[in-house]
Amino acid sequence: MQGVWTPDQIRAAERSVFARTPEPLVMRRAAFAVAAHSARLLAETTGATAGRHVTLLVGAGNNGGDALWAGAELRRRGAGVTAVLLAPDKAHPAGLAALRRAGGRVVEASGPGADTAGIGAAATDAVQRADLVIDGIVGLSARGSLRPVAAELVARVEAPIVAVDLPSGVDPITGAVDGPAVDADLTVTFGGRKPCHVLGAGAVLSGSVVVADIGLGDDLPEPDLHVLEPSDVGAGWPVPGASDDKYSQGVVGVAAGSATYPGAAVLAAGSAVQATSGMVRYAGPAADVVRSRWPEVVATGSVADAGRVQSWAVGPGIGTGASGREVLRHVLESGRPVCADADSITLFAQDPTLWDAREPDAAVVLTPHAGEFERLAGEVGPDRVAAAREVARRDDVVLLLKGNTTVIAAPDGRVLVNPSTHAWPATAGSGDVLTGLIGALLATGMDPWLACGFAAHAHALAAELAALGGAGEEAGAPIGASALLAALPAAIRTLRST
Numbered sequence: 001m002q003g004v005w006t007p008d009q010i011r012a013a014e015r016s017v018f019a020r021t022p023e024p025l026v027m028r029r030a031a032f033a034v035a036a037h038s039a040r041l042l043a044e045t046t047g048a049t050a051g052r053h054v055t056l057l058v059g060a061g062n063n064g065g066d067a068l069w070a071g072a073e074l075r076r077r078g079a080g081v082t083a084v085l086l087a088p089d090k091a092h093p094a095g096l097a098a099l100r101r102a103g104g105r106v107v108e109a110s111g112p113g114a115d116t117a118g119i120g121a122a123a124t125d126a127v128q129r130a131d132l133v134i135d136g137i138v139g140l141s142a143r144g145s146l147r148p149v150a151a152e153l154v155a156r157v158e159a160p161i162v163a164v165d166l167p168s169g170v171d172p173i174t175g176a177v178d179g180p181a182v183d184a185d186l187t188v189t190f191g192g193r194k195p196c197h198v199l200g201a202g203a204v205l206s207g208s209v210v211v212a213d214i215g216l217g218d219d220l221p222e223p224d225l226h227v228l229e230p231s232d233v234g235a236g237w238p239v240p241g242a243s244d245d246k247y248s249q250g251v252v253g254v255a256a257g258s259a260t261y262p263g264a265a266v267l268a269a270g271s272a273v274q275a276t277s278g279m280v281r282y283a284g285p286a287a288d289v290v291r292s293r294w295p296e297v298v299a300t301g302s303v304a305d306a307g308r309v310q311s312w313a314v315g316p317g318i319g320t321g322a323s324g325r326e327v328l329r330h331v332l333e334s335g336r337p338v339c340a341d342a343d344s345i346t347l348f349a350q351d352p353t354l355w356d357a358r359e360p361d362a363a364v365v366l367t368p369h370a371g372e373f374e375r376l377a378g379e380v381g382p383d384r385v386a387a388a389r390e391v392a393r394r395d396d397v398v399l400l401l402k403g404n405t406t407v408i409a410a411p412d413g414r415v416l417v418n419p420s421t422h423a424w425p426a427t428a429g430s431g432d433v434l435t436g437l438i439g440a441l442l443a444t445g446m447d448p449w450l451a452c453g454f455a456a457h458a459h460a461l462a463a464e465l466a467a468l469g470g471a472g473e474e475a476g477a478p479i480g481a482s483a484l485l486a487a488l489p490a491a492i493r494t495l496r497s498t
């Protein structure tokens, strides 16, 4: 599992480091990493570092300082380096001096011969002839999107971009973007990932993220967010052992669908069938359809007759009327962990007295999309982590907020994020598949927060495998939820082999 630290946490750790290591030395370490990764990218894209042109976009603070020191190092490796200063009066003095000593050139963004956009001729030339651009416009102190001159310069870049710490224009805390921002090929960050590398538009605009060690190590506190690695999910995925039988791996009850809309039942039950080797019970009006599609499911007409289960997956397609409410009340009273999705969430929003049916010690997972979240607690807003955390605490639930980046908050404040590099699961019914997956993992006794993380991970990978069908990343075809469901075993195999 990877940690993600807030800018405040990183700054506090840096302050502790400065007590033993001088600040300029820490910055040199950061800059050296930027230079080394930039040289590697240059070699990959142009075959060499020496003789290539690197342009530094340099803002008003230490982020620009990192870029300037990195430029000095690249100059020593034989690259031609030009720094374009966006705030000439505030450019990091020691970095600037180092670059000049190494033979680098310095120009002002709005220097002589400025065009109608306010960009000087030398700056335009430096950006256009670059083989690589280093974005040192702004880092942890960023507020808002790129300012006009920086935005104009960035828009003229055609070369690959290496972002120092984070892509400029992205909010460091939320990853949100509300105007122009750098779209980096690679981000070199320091000490640990920041939220903007895994949340919102920032997760995509960061490109590949490498974490350089600048000695923060033991000074970093418990991370603010966590990200599961594929290998974590693969290693922890429950599979049968020699002494297992169908009961020992957990029995999940699925209460979903209706006679008119049996699809949700088929998708959620099918997902539970494929997630683990335990047993799946279905209870609801779509029993015949579920039985014919998934003969291994033990199906009954009502939750009252379902028999014993270790968890419930409830909600998709149950309706928001009296019968849906009774189904939800019944599973809450069971005292088993419950994954409540779709109509269950609307039912909770309509009738908060439903919470009274809950056994206090049984975990409840809620899996809203943005619209369902709004019914529960108002608009999500730009800070999705804060929104999910607040409701998880308020309602004592594990809250899984759906979207391109899935955010999973536990009542104790822990947050997992599952950033996605694609949007293939954005198709009707794919949420029903997620509900079945979570329900099946809950039945195994897994920690509900982790169960949600595992499910979100396998779900996104299944969608990707189904969409790509073995083709390259650019050649996927749209899929429906049935294809996502069919790809679940392949996704679990892939995760278990990492």
Ligand SMILES: NC(=O)C1=CN([C@@H]2O[C@H](COP(=O)(O)OP(=O)(O)OC[C@H]3O[C@@H](n4cnc5c(N)ncnc54)[C@H](OP(=O)(O)O)[C@@H]3O)[C@@H](O)[C@H]2O)[C@@H](O)CC1
Pocket (backbone or CB within 6 Å): 014, 023, 024, 026, 027, 028, 030, 031, 059, 060, 061, 062, 063, 064, 066, 137, 138, 139, 140, 141, 142, 143, 144, 145, 146, 147, 150, 164, 165, 166, 169, 190, 214
């Ligand atoms: N401490 C250390 O030793 C280490 C620090 N490290 C590095 O320092 C970085 C943090 O540096 P920092 O705190 O100096 O601020 P930084 O992010 O460069 O911003 C500077 C100024 O930019 C401005 N600005 C704000 N928003 C803007 C926008 N949208 N577009 C344009 N400009 C904008 C705003 O000034 P304003 O113009 O508003 O007065 C702001 O004050 C960190 O990310 C890492 O790279 C590493 O070397 C490791 C060791």
Ligand SMILES: Nc1ncnc2c1ncn2[C@@H]1O[C@H](COP(=O)(O)OP(=O)(O)O)[C@@H](O)[C@H]1O
Pocket (backbone or CB within 6 Å): 342, 369, 401, 402, 403, 404, 405, 406, 420, 422, 423, 424, 425, 426, 427, 428, 429, 430, 431, 432, 433, 434, 459
């Ligand atoms: N743009 C997107 N990128 C990646 N995943 C997405 C995107 N939009 C939705 N998803 C995922 O697809 C699923 C959709 O669930 P949901 O909205 O409940 O759909 P439905 O109700 O049709 O089943 C969730 O797992 C969600 O995280």
Ligand SMILES: [K+]
Pocket (backbone or CB within 6 Å): 063, 135, 136, 137, 138, 139, 163, 164, 165, 166, 167, 168
């Ligand atoms: K930057």
